[in-house]
Amino acid sequence: MPKSRIRKKDDFTPPPAKQTTNLRMSSGRGWVAPVMLALFLIGLVWIVLFYVTGGALPIKAMHNWNIVCGFGFIALGFGVSTQWK
Numbered sequence: 560m561p562k563s564r565i566r567k568k569d570d571f572t573p574p575p576a577k578q579t580t581n582l583r584m585s586s587g588r589g590w591v592a593p594v595m596l597a598l599f600l601i602g603l604v605w606i607v608l609f610y611v612t613g614g615a616l617p618i619k620a621m622h623n624w625n626i627v628c629g630f631g632f633i634a635l636g637f638g639v640s641t642q643w644k
Contacts, residue, residue, distance in 0.1 A: 606630070
């Protein structure tokens with residue numbers, strides 16, 4: 560039986576090196592974290608103030624809608640947090 564021919568394999572060539580890009584650590588959105596935390600704190604203080612004062616503060620005419628307003632500030636804080644990178 561004849562001997563099979565041996566195919567010559569190509570030499571291994573490594574893939575081309577990736578070019579590195581300089582990453583900026585600051586995304587230019589330094590306002591996001593302070594605004595987010597401020598909205599969280601305003602909402603929390605609004606709700607706590609409503610309960611501690613028995614509904615007299617922050618706005619007496621809003622009655623129980625003060626709770627919704629406080630949670631609204633907290634929700635805005637979560638909305639702002641989506642901009643954080």
